[in-house]
Amino acid sequence: DGGITQSPKYLFRKEGQNVTLSCEQNLNHDAMYWYRQDPGQGLRLIYYSQIVNDFQKGDIAEGYSVSREKKESFPLTVTSAQKNPTAFYLCASSKTQGRTGELFFGEGSRLTVL
Amino acid sequence: GQSLEQPSEVTAVEGAIVQINCTYQTSGFYGLSWYQQHDGGAPTFLSYNGLDGLEETGRFSSFLSRSDSYGYLLLQELQMKDSASYFCAVRETGFQKLVFGTGTRLLVSP
Numbered sequence: 001d002g003g004i005t006q007s008p009k010y011l012f013r014k015e016g017q018n019v020t021l022s023c024e025q026n027l028n029h030d031a032m033y034w035y036r037q038d039p040g041q042g043l044r045l046i047y048y049s050q051i052v053n054d055f056q057k058g059d060i061a062e063g064y065s066v067s068r069e070k071k072e073s074f075p076l077t078v079t080s081a082q083k084n085p086t087a088f089y090l091c092a093s094s095k096t097q098g099r100t101g102e103l104f105f106g107e108g109s110r111l112t113v114l
Numbered sequence: 115g116q117s118l119e120q121p122s123e124v125t126a127v128e129g130a131i132v133q134i135n136c137t138y139q140t141s142g143f144y145g146l147s148w149y150q151q152h153d154g155g156a157p158t159f160l161s162y163n164g165l166d167g168l169e170e171t172g173r174f175s176s177f178l179s180r181s182d183s184y185g186y187l188l189l190q191e192l193q194m195k196d197s198a199s200y201f202c203a204v205r206e207t208g209f210q211k212l213v214f215g216t217g218t219r220l221l222v223s224p
Contacts, residue, residue, distance in 0.1 A: 031210055042118075042201055042214040043157070050209065058211075090156065094210040101147035101162035101205045103212060108156060 002027045006091050006106035013078075013085070013113050021076045021109045023091035030096040032074035033103065036060060037088040046089075049074055050096055078111060086113045116140050118202055118215035125221045126192050134187045134218045136202035144205040146178050146185045147212060152198045160187070160200075189220070197222045 004025045013019045025032065031050050035043040045058030049068040063082025068074055074093075078085045088110050092103040117139040126132040136146065145164035149157040161169050163178035163185060175188040189196055199219050203212040 033211070035214075040217075042216040043203075045211065045213070048211055096209065100159075101145045101164070101203070101210065101212065102159045103149075103157075103210065105156040105158070108154075 004091055004093055004104055004106035006089075006109050008109060009107065011109060011111045013111065015113055016080045018077055018079050019111065021078070021089055021091075021111070023074045023076065023106060024072055025074075025091075025093045025104075025106075026072060027093055027104060028071075029093035029104070030071070031094045032068070033092045033094075034058075034064070034066065034074070034076045035090045035092065037090060037108075043090060046076065085111055087111060116204075116206075116213050118204060118213065120200075120202060120215045120218045122216070123219045123221065125223065127223050128192055128194060130192050131188065131190045132192060132220065134189075134200050134202075134220070136185045136187075136215055138183050138185075138202070138204050138215075140204045140206050140213060142206040143180065143183075144208060146176070147203045147205065148174075148176050148187045149201045149203060149214075150198050151201065151217070157201065192222050194222050194224070196220060 007022045033048040034046040047066045049055035065077045091106045119137045147162045148160040151157040161176040173190045178185040199217040201217045203214045
């Protein structure tokens with residue numbers, strides 16, 4: 001079955017540590033995204049990538065970094081510069097163009113900073 | 115700036131009909147999407163309106179009025195499993211990058 005796989009599902013980190021969240025998709029989608037969700041709030045865009053080896057900052061990119069070396073993979077690194085990293089992180093993918101406005105989401109990674 | 119407004123919570127009983135409204139102010143507009151998210155889960159796509167009017171998908175319908183910068187999601191024959199958060203999201207460009215609202219929590223009671 002095609003889909004998006006995020007790992008780990010739960011992650012605990014000490015302050016000052018960088019962590020990397022994995023996102024892999026086998027939907028053959030060109031575009032991939034990282035969103036952050038805080039309790040009771042909507043999704044805010046961190047980074048997105050339309051094609052391999054290219055990515056753009058979203059609305060809240062500070063303290064985060066990404067890479068897009070392969071079409072299937074779009075890992076997110078939460079750096080120690082991110083002041084409030086405890087959140088639910090969602091990876092998504094989509095066809096680049098089209099009229100559907102449809103994103104396919106992974107099951108998310110919940111990061112807690114101790 | 116970007117702004118999408120939804121009610122924070124809506125309650126209804128099984129079998130009823132409920133409407134969740136979304137008003138938006140964005141720099142560009144290509145269409146309005148709706149997503150459902152159960153607690154702790156992934157958002158799942160429900161519908162998309164690129165043009166004015168009503169789109170129907172089973173028990174769910176979505177409406178868009180571009181002139182009013184307004185849309186709604188209509189859920190009919192409510193079931194307990196419909197208890198979830200519902201998000202509207204605006205597609206601002208030809209690309210699929212979406213801006214999400216803060217979500218409406220729907221509570222369905224017996």
